Amino acid sequence: MRFSMSNYKVGPTAKGWGHGWSTDRSKDQSRVKADRSGTKVNVHKRIAPLVDILLDESERRGYRFNPKTCGGYVNRAIKGTQRPSNHSWGLAVDLNWDRNPENFHGVLKTDFPAWMVPLWNRYGFAWGGHYRGRHKDPMHFEFMGAPADADDMLAKARREILQRKPIPQQGKPPQAAAQRYTVKSGDNLSSIASHLKVGGGWNALYQRNKAVIGPDPNKIKPGMVLTVP
Numbered sequence: 001m002r003f004s005m006s007n008y009k010v011g012p013t014a015k016g017w018g019h020g021w022s023t024d025r026s027k028d029q030s031r032v033k034a035d036r037s038g039t040k041v042n043v044h045k046r047i048a049p050l051v052d053i054l055l056d057e058s059e060r061r062g063y064r065f066n067p068k069t070c071g072g073y074v075n076r077a078i079k080g081t082q083r084p085s086n087h088s089w090g091l092a093v094d095l096n097w098d099r100n101p102e103n104f105h106g107v108l109k110t111d112f113p114a115w116m117v118p119l120w121n122r123y124g125f126a127w128g129g130h131y132r133g134r135h136k137d138p139m140h141f142e143f144m145g146a147p148a149d150a151d152d153m154l155a156k157a158r159r160e161i162l163q164r165k166p167i168p169q170q171g172k173p174p175q176a177a178a179q180r181y182t183v184k185s186g187d188n189l190s191s192i193a194s195h196l197k198v199g200g201g202w203n204a205l206y207q208r209n210k211a212v213i214g215p216d217p218n219k220i221k222p223g224m225v226l227t228v229p
């Protein structure tokens with residue numbers, strides 16, 4: 001890879017992919033399919049054979065995509081900004097968005113098995129669940145390389161996956177399935193409970209986190225990490 005897997009400051013244009021949103025790049029896209037579930041997504045043709053291998057490998061290992069909750073190319077800006085989304089080049093896929101929801105509250109909810117993120121990382125796709133800060137986008141994988149990297153990663157995937165060599169573990173696995181919430185200034189337990197739709201409300205949240213919060217449920221402090229029941 002010619003570019004860092006964690007540097008989001010260098011965008012696809014600087015990497016040689018041309019302009020994204022609002023340029024219409026639909027002619028650069030090609031449709032790939034996860035064979036077991038029949039899930040189809042449109043992605044840039046230069047990464048399409050690689051995405052095809054990764055979708056199939058993910059399903060071969062036992063994970064299933066839902067055709068109704070996956071997507072790739074969309075000509076749009078990043079939500080709430082005027083900056084092009086990686087989806088507008090066809091360089092990103094959103095996988096099972098219902099079970100891996102994006103949010104801006106630091107909550108990481110994912111149903112991906114432990115091997116899934118390292119698998120995609122290994123071939124140049126960064127995971128939105130690894131974003132720093134409160135924005136977490138665990139459905140989202142984006143290709144971080146230049147066009148020539150796509151070819152290199154494809155060659156590597158063909159060598160390692162299609163020829164079934166064992167793949168060394170690499171990269172950070174997703175955090176445990178439990179959701180966490182970091183208290184921010186102005187929060188109280190009932191506002192958090194209603195915001196995160198906690199069954200049982202503030203009291204359930206308190207009971208689950210008594211060890212962290214202490215005897216007084218009104219005394220929560222910014223920076224405390226709560227487990228969401």
Ligand SMILES: [Zn+2]
Nearest residue numbers: 092093094140
């Ligand atoms: Zn996305």
